[in-house]
Amino acid sequence: MFGQRIKIFSLLGFEVRVDLSWIVLAVLVTWSLARGVFPDYFENLPERTYWFMGAVGALGLFLSIIFHELSHSLIARKFGISMKGITLFIFGGVAEMTEEAPDAKAEFWMAIVGPASSLLLGAMFFAVWRYGESAGWPVPAVGVLFYLAWINVALAVFNLIPAFPLDGGRLLRAVLWGFRKNLQWATRITSRLGSGFGILLIALGLYSIIQGQFIGGIWWFLIGMFVRSAAQTSYQQLLTRKALEGEMVSRFMVTNPVTVPPATSLQQLVDHYIYRHHFKMYPIVEDGRLTGCVTLRQLKEVPHDQWNRVTVREVARPCSPAMNIPPDTDALQALSIMNRTGSSRLMVVVGDRLVGIIALKDLLQFLSLKLSLEETE
Numbered sequence: 229m230f231g232q233r234i235k236i237f238s239l240l241g242f243e244v245r246v247d248l249s250w251i252v253l254a255v256l257v258t259w260s261l262a263r264g265v266f267p268d269y270f271e272n273l274p275e276r277t278y279w280f281m282g283a284v285g286a287l288g289l290f291l292s293i294i295f296h297e298l299s300h301s302l303i304a305r306k307f308g309i310s311m312k313g314i315t316l317f318i319f320g321g322v323a324e325m326t327e328e329a330p331d332a333k334a335e336f337w338m339a340i341v342g343p344a345s346s347l348l349l350g351a352m353f354f355a356v357w358r359y360g361e362s363a364g365w366p367v368p369a370v371g372v373l374f375y376l377a378w379i380n381v382a383l384a385v386f387n388l389i390p391a392f393p394l395d396g397g398r399l400l401r402a403v404l405w406g407f408r409k410n411l412q413w414a415t416r417i418t419s420r421l422g423s424g425f426g427i428l429l430i431a432l433g434l435y436s437i438i439q440g441q442f443i444g445g446i447w448w449f450l451i452g453m454f455v456r457s458a459a460q461t462s463y464q465q466l467l468t469r470k471a472l473e474g475e476m477v478s479r480f481m482v483t484n485p486v487t488v489p490p491a492t493s494l495q496q497l498v499d500h501y502i503y504r505h506h507f508k509m510y511p512i513v514e515d516g517r518l519t520g521c522v523t524l525r526q527l528k529e530v531p532h533d534q535w536n537r538v539t540v541r542e543v544a545r546p547c548s549p550a551m552n553i554p555p556d557t558d559a560l561q562a563l564s565i566m567n568r569t570g571s572s573r574l575m576v577v578v579g580d581r582l583v584g585i586i587a588l589k590d591l592l593q594f595l596s597l598k599l600s601l602e603e604t605e
């Protein structure tokens with residue numbers, strides 16, 4: 229269900245997308261408004277009217293969330309951060325950033341504008357509601373306006389809770405970051421608060437379920453799980469980024485990689501290379517020059533009984549340029565290339581010479597050593 233996104237429209241240059249999981253939220257909101265909230269507050273209306281009010285209320289919530297996320301995106305763009313767009317999913321919406329805020333000040337304004345715009349929208353709905361009520365507007369219209377005023381204020385308040393990655397947590401992180409000039413420390417504190425808040429929501433959810441409020445309870449439980457894992461991953465991502473950024477791959481690549489001479493037979497390749505080193509891909513080097521690559525797939529295309537006669541040179545293909553990187557490549561960039569291409573080993577080349585191989589395993593080992601050395605601060 230997650231990950232299936234549908235683009236619905238573009239607004240001010242931002243793509244607004246809906247994850248399919250959002251449908252669950254839309255149905256749940258419509259249902260709880262039509263069957264719970266509206267009949268409780270506005271009695272004696274026809275059943276159909278409640279459903280209509282529920283649907284309009286859910287649509288209003290949807291637009292309110294877009295408004296909130298749009299404000300984040302606009303301020304982010306003002307600070308020169310490129311945005312991937314706005315995605316609505318089961319727990320609300322996210323303005324997806326491609327990079328982090330450049331400094332504490334940018335983070336502060338980006339975080340505070342969300343709750344501020346929700347509060348503003350809530351105040352506007354509140355004013356229209358007051359006016360509508362004194363002007364004698366129909367009850368369903370007044371009811372939906374009141375709900376939208378209330379839900380926007382609730383959105384602002386919930387988001388102001390100082391638990392990273394909620395807006396309030398980002399706000400606190402910006403303040404701590406500006407105060408101590410240490411992003412990592414600020415992220416550690418606020419993501420711990422985020423994690424703790426997640427646990428609190430999970431407990432609240434379980435308590436509600438025991439009390440018999442099943443849907444509400446499951447809801448809080450799931451939101452708690454989400455907040456907790458988001459808090460933990462964002463801290464880990466920051467650590468990874470900090471540890472790998474600015475580190476050149478030449479620092480931890482293997483400098484005498486296993487290479488295959490082109491005259492090797494396929495049988496020798498299997499016996500002396502594949503069974504010994506367990507790699508899926510081998511660079512072919514002749515007189516110090518990288519001439520191609522041979523992979524398990526090319527080997528499998530040749531029938532077994534010909535493996536003694538066919539040489540590696542005959543089946544080799546040119547190496548994929550996406551997997552060749554220069555030695556001064558940033559380690560973080562190498563990691564993202566591995567992510568994108570799905571290959572856990574990249575060849576480090578200078579011109580047509582193979583100078584090393586960088587493996588995901590080595591990157592992660594370097595990362596964990598660096599992190600454990602830095603933990604003592």
Ligand SMILES: [Zn+2]
Binds near residue numbers: 296395
């Ligand atoms: Zn927000």
